[in-house]
Amino acid sequence: MSVPQTLAAPLLSVRGLRKSFGKSVVLTDLDLDVPEHTCTVLIGASGSGKSTLLRCLNLLEVVDDGVVELDGQDIADPRVDANAIRSKVGIVFQAFNLFPHLSVLDNVMLAPRRVHRVRRQQAESDAVAMLERVGLSDKARARPDELSGGQQQRVAIARALVNRPRLMLFDEVTSALDPELVGEVLTLIRELKSDGMTMVVATHEMGFAREVADQVCFLDGGRVLEQGPPAQIFGAPQEPRTRQFLARIVAAGRL
Amino acid sequence: MTATQWQPSELQRTRDAYRRSRARRSWLIALLSSAVFVGALVLSVGTSPGWPRVRESFFDLSLGWQDLPGLLRALWINVQIMLITEVFVLVFAAIIAVVRTLQGPVFFPLRFVAAAYVDIFRGLPLLLVLYLVGLGLPALRLHGAPDSPFVLGVIALTLTYTAYVAEVFRAGIESVHPSQRAAARSLGLTHGQTMRHVVFPQAVRRVLPPLLNDFVSLQKDTSLVSVLGIIDIVLTAENYQSQDFKFVHYVMAGLIFVVMTVPLTRLTDWVARRQGWQGSGGGVV
Ligand SMILES: Nc1ncnc2c1ncn2[C@@H]1O[C@H](COP(=O)(O)OP(=O)(O)O)[C@@H](O)[C@H]1O
Numbered sequence: 384m385s386v387p388q389t390l391a392a393p394l395l396s397v398r399g400l401r402k403s404f405g406k407s408v409v410l411t412d413l414d415l416d417v418p419e420h421t422c423t424v425l426i427g428a429s430g431s432g433k434s435t436l437l438r439c440l441n442l443l444e445v446v447d448d449g450v451v452e453l454d455g456q457d458i459a460d461p462r463v464d465a466n467a468i469r470s471k472v473g474i475v476f477q478a479f480n481l482f483p484h485l486s487v488l489d490n491v492m493l494a495p496r497r498v499h500r501v502r503r504q505q506a507e508s509d510a511v512a513m514l515e516r517v518g519l520s521d522k523a524r525a526r527p528d529e530l531s532g533g534q535q536q537r538v539a540i541a542r543a544l545v546n547r548p549r550l551m552l553f554d555e556v557t558s559a560l561d562p563e564l565v566g567e568v569l570t571l572i573r574e575l576k577s578d579g580m581t582m583v584v585a586t587h588e589m590g591f592a593r594e595v596a597d598q599v600c601f602l603d604g605g606r607v608l609e610q611g612p613p614a615q616i617f618g619a620p621q622e623p624r625t626r627q628f629l630a631r632i633v634a635a636g637r638l
Numbered sequence: 639m640t641a642t643q644w645q646p647s648e649l650q651r652t653r654d655a656y657r658r659s660r661a662r663r664s665w666l667i668a669l670l671s672s673a674v675f676v677g678a679l680v681l682s683v684g685t686s687p688g689w690p691r692v693r694e695s696f697f698d699l700s701l702g703w704q705d706l707p708g709l710l711r712a713l714w715i716n717v718q719i720m721l722i723t724e725v726f727v728l729v730f731a732a733i734i735a736v737v738r739t740l741q742g743p744v745f746f747p748l749r750f751v752a753a754a755y756v757d758i759f760r761g762l763p764l765l766l767v768l769y770l771v772g773l774g775l776p777a778l779r780l781h782g783a784p785d786s787p788f789v790l791g792v793i794a795l796t797l798t799y800t801a802y803v804a805e806v807f808r809a810g811i812e813s814v815h816p817s818q819r820a821a822a823r824s825l826g827l828t829h830g831q832t833m834r835h836v837v838f839p840q841a842v843r844r845v846l847p848p849l850l851n852d853f854v855s856l857q858k859d860t861s862l863v864s865v866l867g868i869i870d871i872v873l874t875a876e877n878y879q880s881q882d883f884k885f886v887h888y889v890m891a892g893l894i895f896v897v898m899t900v901p902l903t904r905l906t907d908w909v910a911r912r913q914g915w916q917g918s919g920g921g922v923v
């Protein structure tokens with residue numbers, strides 16, 4: 384997957400993105416291109432703005448400035464229908480954020496039923512198929528708090544996928560999981576990638592990043608300081624800040 | 639990072655202008671629809687055949703204005719009743735709520751009594767409770783039983799409102815996640831300590847808006863103690879009314895109640911807003 388990405392038109396194209404909270408400027412003048420059917424991995428220190436960037440891409444934050452083009456449409460424009468955009472972009476959070484008062488099946492069916500107005504029968508069979516896809520069809524009737532963390536996260540992924548998003552965002556989806564549960568979630572993301580899903584993944588799992596990424600972006604100072612194929616970023620980083628960050632990761636035994 | 643040097647781009651300025659124009663439009667629509675509504679109301683009431691008579695009886699405000707000192711003096715009774723009742727209600731409601739959440743068969747009688755009390759006094763109309771306590775209790779001629787209408791009024795209000803507020807507290811207690819209880823007990827805290835230091839503080843914070851709501855309601859219901867012959871603001875207005883048969887005295891008393899509840903209502907809103915998920919993770923949705 385290295386040759387075609389320069390040729391493919393980017394599905395997502397960010398130019399000059401700026402986002403601040405009060406006086407603290409989190410993202411500034413950030414550029415990013417995500418070609419279709421590729422996986423972009425965001426790395427960077429805690430607090431470098433990975434989550435904020437992903438939330439901006441899903442319009443969960445109002446940007447201060449810049450262009451976010453999805454499929455050629457500027458979604459940062461206040462005139463766009465934010466709900467329609469959000470249903471084209473799936474996001475999975477670190478803390479799962481399943482709805483605790485709904486069964487697993489109802490969690491997955493909620494958006495198809497209420498947003499896309501799919502008939503109950505259709506929505507249910509779609510949801511069951513999606514749960515099968517993530518290996519949890521036997522848990523359809525369970526409540527979220529009856530599942531393990533890894534299972535909950537797989538439900539969250541199913542809940543996002545059932546909308547058939549054009550773009551999937553993953554925000555440190557394994558950080559809240561026990562080590563032995565990390566694998567099942569990462570395997571699922573790997574499978575999504577081989578299905579051709581376009582993804583932006585924020586992660587601290589460097590081994591996974593190296594394996595799954597088509598491009599790796601190092602966030603620092605509110606910008607993408609350095610980006611390139613994983614071999615280059617992990618093997619021969621150019622920027623001193625990138626080297627520092629990777630050295631710290633190595634020292635922590637996570638590379 | 640230089641926040642001060644950043645200037646929005648041309649594109650962003652057009653976006654901001656668009657958002658401002660949308661906001662202006664919303665304001666305009668709100669203004670217009672309010673004007674239309676008020677206009678229609680004034681027109682339909684003002685042209686109704688009985689309006690001149692109603693105005694003379696209910697809205698002769700120059701006459702009502704003269705009531706103000708007397709009404710305000712009588713209001714002090716209502717305020718006293720309210721404050722004293724609130725203190726009792728808070729204490730008793732907390733006790734009943736905690737009793738209702740006690741586990742284990744040993745506490746069954748206690749739980750049963752608490753549940754029965756809540757069921758009965760939430761269902762009984764306040765006016766009935768006032769008659770039962772205010773007229774029935776003294777009629778028993780028990781030795782040492784209170785016979786001051788003021789005390790009896792406070793007892794009746796406390797009985798009714800404790801039942802409401804106990805349920806509010808109980809809902810709050812049950813909304814605290816069991817993991818909080820587990821964490822507290824794992825540290826060696828007893829059930830009581832867990833309630834006192836971990837569960838109850840979180841519960842109270844959560845139910846503050848509905849709690850204040852009940853207190854606004856109590857504030858108004860203090861006017862019902864006039865049926866026991868306490869010369870409160872409502873009975874005072876009634877006395878004025880019996881002299882000139884004008885209803886403006888009731889209107890004045892009503893206005894005073896509204897003015898008095900506004901601060902508490904605003905406080906409720908403010909607390910509710912502060913409780914809401916804002917800032918971290920709240921965002922634009
Ligand atoms: N809602 C918010 N209000 C104020 N500051 C925020 C908010 N969300 C994030 N931040 C700040 O933005 C910075 C970037 O946070 P985040 O995007 O979560 O970083 P990362 O995901 O890379 O760890 C942090 O300094 C954080 O404190």
Ligand SMILES: [Mg+2]
Pocket residue numbers: 433434435554555
């Ligand atoms: Mg984050």
